[in-house]
Amino acid sequence: MIWNETKECMSRDEMTNLQSSRLVKMVNRVYHNVEFYRKKMQQMGIEPGDITGIEDLNKLPFTTKADLRDNYPFGLFAVPKSDIARVHASSGTTGKATVVGYTKKDIAIWSECVARILTMAGVTREDSIQVCYGYGLFTGGLGVHYGTEYLGATAIPMSTGNTEKQLNIMMDFGATVLASTPSYAMHLAEALEETGRLDKIKLKAAIMGAEPWTDNMRTHLETKLNIHAFDIYGLSEVMGPGVAGDCIYHKGLHIQEDHFLPEVIDPHTLKPVEFGEVGELVFTTLTKEALPLFRYRTKDLTSISYEKCECGRTQARISRFKGRSDDMLIIRGVNVFPSQVESALLNIDGVKPQYLMVVDRVGNLDSLEVLVEVEERYFSDEIRELDKLTKKIAKVLQSALGIAVKVKLVEPKTIERSEGKAKRVIDKRKLY
């Protein structure tokens, strides 16, 4: 099944024509409504008229997460506040969130994109989708929820956590589709297996997103739950989940290209990479009203293919992610930057200790352990004081990152330093 055959199976010429006309309109609108971009374009000596089609895309300035933060909260919005129907936000590295906004039409398009991707995964009106992404400022929960309703399927809005309740509802309500992070799906699968309830569920598919995963995990999940597991990709700055997703052939994720124009660039030279080469994925939004973005740098490393898929769709496909061009980690679906840990530790007493983040996956759940060197100023002759210190650091980190953190005190000079710079992260999960 294809939700919107006209858009998903367009010829390349039709697609580039559509993208070009949308881009021209979008650039015009942004120039006149967003001071930030107008100034940038003026500095670069370009006018809206210089952009006549997607071949002119590389004349436009890039946008980064820092630009959104610098214009916190609503500085990049292109519509009056009264036209904003909803906002979402993601936590930022400096404590300030990145805020994104949507008009009613933006939400309708978002729902359409999610509905396309759900259909790609075989979901129909007959299905019930248990949505285990966080509902709230995070785009995951509400994004998938609205797409589910738009498609006409039944949404079971569970949000995250409470495994036992999730399983009971899954069985009692007969959920046929699970939408969650892959690691949480593994956790649910294991809980079902341990309690001998694997045969009590009606799941046929899982829509996995918000964190990287491997083909091994897919196979494992599919075998254990007897389902098909699909990828859904998105990022709040660009929209949320629904920017791209994969079909039953699992040959890359189909981008909703009529709304999001992709590029792959070399993160160092910022020039487009050779056709099919790996580079940083960049998106220009083509239809977004509230928060249109020029060339948003996702920092995700991937390659693009424009070949028609066996499923019949002609949309560009991005390969499984090969990593990040920055140091962001995704832990239990939450974006974590080492700089967040650093500034949180700095806030404890104004001096930055040596630390090391160790990310692992224990029993399918991600764990973050932060090793902190006990420098002389932290040291005490009493266990109780060191215990207090451990708890305090854990609490500070937990509130800064939004995930549980285990803190371990280690001796000074035990965290490896290479060329004077300490290594900050060890990721044992091997997700890429």
Next chain:
Amino acid sequence: MFVKQLCVFLENRAGRLNSILDILRDNEINIIAVSLADTSEYGILRMMVSDAQKGKAVLKEAGFSAMVNDVICIKVSHKTGSLSKVLDILLAENISVEYMYAFANGKYASAVMKFSQPEKVAELIEKDGIEVWSSEEITSMSF
């Protein structure tokens, strides 16, 4: 009244205690008493040594977190109930023991103790004639 105690932070890893002891030996610092307080992940080594300040300096040099602090070292005669007699006096004043460890030396047993209110303990020691080791006595002890 107070004596100097040397404290070192150490992780629960093989060989850590050994390397601390090696450093002290190489620097001719004599250990008079030692105790290890540990949790599942780390420990604090507390010691009476012949030169606490030098001990701290050499351990720091070797990359350890070390500190010197004041504790009280009580003389306890080898008689049943003599330690509890001392503790009773302190307990009556609502003073609690943060930690303690003991060692024996000639006709006395000795208890190194850290209390919740060290100044008040000092007063009581004075008033009740509780016998304590002085810094000089401790540092010159050898076995």
